[in-house]
Amino acid sequence: MHLHKLEKWWLILGVSALIIFLIVLGFGAFYMGTHPQSHGLTIDPNNVEANEAFQQENLGLTKVDEDHYIVNVVASAFNYDLGVDEDGNSVSHIKIPKGASVLFQVVTTDVIHGFNIAGTNVNMMVEPGYVSSMEVQMNNVGEFTLLCNEYCGVGHHMMFTTVEVYE
Amino acid sequence: MALANLQTFEDISTESIVITKTDSKLYLSFIYVAIISLFLGGLMGLLQVLVRTGEFTLPFGIGYYQILTFHGVVLALVLTTFFIIGFQFALMGKTVGISEKQRKFAWLAFWVMTIGTSMTAVTILIGKANVLYTFYAPLKAHPLFYIGLALVVVGTWIAAIVNWRQLFVWKKQIPNQKSPLLAFMVTINMIMWVIASLGVAVAVLVQFIPWSLGFAETINVLLSRTLFWYFGHPLVYFWLLPAYMAWYAIIPKIIGGKLFSDSLARLSFILFLFFSIPVGFHHQLTEPGIDPTWKFIQVVLTFMVIIPSLMTAFSMFATFEITGRKKGHKGLFGWFKNLPWQDVRFFAPFVGMLAFIPGGIGGIINASHQMNTVVHNTIWVTGHFHLTVATTVLLTFFGIAYWLIPHLTGRKLTRKIHRLGIYQTVVWAIGMTIMSGAMHIQGLLGGPRRSSYSEYGGSEQAVDWGAYQMAQAVGGTILFIGIILMVYIFIYLVFFAPEGNEEFPIAEEENHAPATPKWMENWKLWIGITIALILFAYTIPVVDIIQNAPPGSPPFDAIIGN
Ligand SMILES: [Cu+2]
Numbered sequence: 001m002h003l004h005k006l007e008k009w010w011l012i013l014g015v016s017a018l019i020i021f022l023i024v025l026g027f028g029a030f031y032m033g034t035h036p037q038s039h040g041l042t043i044d045p046n047n048v049e050a051n052e053a054f055q056q057e058n059l060g061l062t063k064v065d066e067d068h069y070i071v072n073v074v075a076s077a078f079n080y081d082l083g084v085d086e087d088g089n090s091v092s093h094i095k096i097p098k099g100a101s102v103l104f105q106v107v108t109t110d111v112i113h114g115f116n117i118a119g120t121n122v123n124m125m126v127e128p129g130y131v132s133s134m135e136v137q138m139n140n141v142g143e144f145t146l147l148c149n150e151y152c153g154v155g156h157h158m159m160f161t162t163v164e165v166y167e
Numbered sequence: 168m169a170l171a172n173l174q175t176f177e178d179i180s181t182e183s184i185v186i187t188k189t190d191s192k193l194y195l196s197f198i199y200v201a202i203i204s205l206f207l208g209g210l211m212g213l214l215q216v217l218v219r220t221g222e223f224t225l226p227f228g229i230g231y232y233q234i235l236t237f238h239g240v241v242l243a244l245v246l247t248t249f250f251i252i253g254f255q256f257a258l259m260g261k262t263v264g265i266s267e268k269q270r271k272f273a274w275l276a277f278w279v280m281t282i283g284t285s286m287t288a289v290t291i292l293i294g295k296a297n298v299l300y301t302f303y304a305p306l307k308a309h310p311l312f313y314i315g316l317a318l319v320v321v322g323t324w325i326a327a328i329v330n331w332r333q334l335f336v337w338k339k340q341i342p343n344q345k346s347p348l349l350a351f352m353v354t355i356n357m358i359m360w361v362i363a364s365l366g367v368a369v370a371v372l373v374q375f376i377p378w379s380l381g382f383a384e385t386i387n388v389l390l391s392r393t394l395f396w397y398f399g400h401p402l403v404y405f406w407l408l409p410a411y412m413a414w415y416a417i418i419p420k421i422i423g424g425k426l427f428s429d430s431l432a433r434l435s436f437i438l439f440l441f442f443s444i445p446v447g448f449h450h451q452l453t454e455p456g457i458d459p460t461w462k463f464i465q466v467v468l469t470f471m472v473i474i475p476s477l478m479t480a481f482s483m484f485a486t487f488e489i490t491g492r493k494k495g496h497k498g499l500f501g502w503f504k505n506l507p508w509q510d511v512r513f514f515a516p517f518v519g520m521l522a523f524i525p526g527g528i529g530g531i532i533n534a535s536h537q538m539n540t541v542v543h544n545t546i547w548v549t550g551h552f553h554l555t556v557a558t559t560v561l562l563t564f565f566g567i568a569y570w571l572i573p574h575l576t577g578r579k580l581t582r583k584i585h586r587l588g589i590y591q592t593v594v595w596a597i598g599m600t601i602m603s604g605a606m607h608i609q610g611l612l613g614g615p616r617r618s619s620y621s622e623y624g625g626s627e628q629a630v631d632w633g634a635y636q637m638a639q640a641v642g643g644t645i646l647f648i649g650i651i652l653m654v655y656i657f658i659y660l661v662f663f664a665p666e667g668n669e670e671f672p673i674a675e676e677e678n679h680a681p682a683t684p685k686w687m688e689n690w691k692l693w694i695g696i697t698i699a700l701i702l703f704a705y706t707i708p709v710v711d712i713i714q715n716a717p718p719g720s721p722p723f724d725a726i727i728g729n
Binding site (some may be wrong): 002003004006007010011014016018020022024027028030034035036037038039040041043044045046048054072073077078110111112114116118119120121123124125126127128129130131132133143144145147148149150151153154155156157158161162 | 615628
C-alpha cells in the first residue's frame, strides 16, 4: 500500500504526540499515583453499617490528626448523610482547613449517585455495593458545592450540600 | 504466502446500478422516521435549555427527566440508527444491488425497529421510563422500555445480515473484483455494530428484562454498566463511520475530484473496527470496582483510534488540494478559496469536519485517564458530544440528505434549497458554538450534566453557572430554528421540489491508482483480531467484576416517579 510522503510525516508526528501523551498519563498514574478513583472494597448496600466507617456516629467529618481528616458519607436519593451535630440536627455543611489532606469515603444505599465537589478534583461515581474512596489535599480556599452529578431520580438536582475550605 | 499477500484485485469497472421506485420507498421510510425524530427530539432539547434558565416551567406536569430521556433516546438512538440504516441500504443498493428477497428482509428490519421504537417512546411519554437513555440500573423503567430497545437492536441485526448477504451475492457473481469501497465500509460498520451491540443485548435480555419483570430479584449493577459501555463507545463510531463514508467516497465526487486512496480508506475503516470496541472503560474511569491498570490499558487502546482519524483528516485535505490544483487554481491557498462553497452538499459536511477538530480534542481530554476526573459527568461532556454527534455527524447527514432524498424521490435539489441549506448550516454553526461553548466552560467550572434547574441552595457557584445556562438557552433556541429550517427543507425535497434527476455522487479512483491489495478483504482475519482485542481488554476485569460482586440491587422505580 502506498503512503504519500507528507502523509508519512503527518502520521509520524501524530503518533509521536500520541505516545508522548500516553507516557505522561502513564507516568502520572503509575509513578505519581494519580489514578482515577478505582476503589475495590465491596459492601452490602442494604447493610452499609456493617462497615464501621458508615455507622451513624462515624458519618461526616472526623479529624484524625493535625491536617488529616476523614469524611464518611452515605448517599441516598436525594441526600448526602453527613451525620448529626451536637444538637441532633443533620449536618449540611462541612469546614476543612486549607491544605488538609482529606479522605472521602462514600457509599450508596439505593441507586447510583455522583459525588462531585464542584470546581475541585473530588469527582467519583458512587455505586451500590462498592465503597468509593479518594484522598485529596484541599488547597483552594472557598465555599464549594458538593453535588450529585449522576442522574438518580426526579429529585436529582436537589441533592447537594456544601464544603467550605477556610484559611 | 508472501506471494499471496501481494495479490491485488482486478479492476473491472461495473456499470452503475439504478435504484428503482420500490427500493426508494424502503430507503426513504428509514429517513422519514429520522426526520420525525429530529423534530420531536429537538423540541425536547429546546424545552430543556429553557427549563435550565430557571425562567420557565414545563406545563401539564411533564417532568424534566422525562423530556431528557426522550431527547436522548430519540436523537442519540432513533434518529442516528434509522438514518444510518437507511443510508447504508441505499449505498448497498447502489453499489452491489438488492434482490427482492433481501428487500423483504430489509422491510422486516424496518418494522421490527419501528415497533420497538414506538414501544420505548410510549413508555417514556407516559412517564414510566424516566431513566435517561443510558438506563443505568438499579433505576427501573417499565419492562416495555427495555423490550422496545431490544427490538430496535434486533432490527438492526436483520439489516446487518441483509447487508452482508448483498455483498456476498455480488462477490459470487464477480469473484475476482474488489468489493465497491462503500459496500466494504458498510460491511465493516455493521460488523462493528453487531459485535458491539451483543453487549447491550446481553445486558437487556439477560439482566434488565427478567429483573424488570420480577423474575430476577437483583441485578449486578457494575456488570450491567460494563456491558452498556462495551456497547456505548462503539455506538459513537457507528454514528461516525457513515459520516466518514461520505467524506471518503462521496465528497470527492461532489467537489469534482477523485478518491484520494482506496486502500487508505479501507485501512482506516479496518483500524476503526479494531479499536472502537475494547475501550468502554474510558466511560467508567471514576468508577469503583474496576482495576485502574485495566482502565489504563483501555485508555491506551482508546488512543489508537486517533490514528485512523488522522489518516482521514489528511485524506480530506489532500483531496481538496489535489482537486483544486487539477482545476488550475494557483497559489498556496487557491485550491481552498475555490472549493464549491455554494454547494450545500459540500458546505454542510465541511462545517461538520471543522467541528470535529475541537470535538476530537475534547474526546482526547475525556479519555485521558486521570484528567477525566476534572470533567466526568460535568456538562462539559454534553458540550463535547453536541460537537461530535450533533454537529460533525449530523451536518454530514444533512449534507447527504440534500442529494439522497431528491435522488430517491425523483426531484431536483434547487438553487433555492442550496441557499437555504447554507443558511441552515450557518445557523447550526452559530447556535452550536454558543451552546456547546457555554457547556464546555460551565463544565470546567464544575456544573453538572443531566440536571434540571437548581440554585443549589443559592450557592455562588450555581449563580456563575446560571449565566452559562442562559447562553445555552440562546444557543439552543438558535439550534431549534436550524431544526425548523431543516424540517422545512426535508418536506420540500420530499413533496414539493420540481421533478428531475439528482445525482448519486460516488467518487471514482484515479486512472492509474495503485491497485488495492487482496488482504484488505480478509474478513476472518479482521474479525479475529477484533475479537482477540476485546477478549484481551475485557476478560480479566469482567471475571473480576463477576467473581468479586457485591450483593445485587433490587429495582428502584418510586424515585423516578413511577
Ligand atoms: Cu444522586
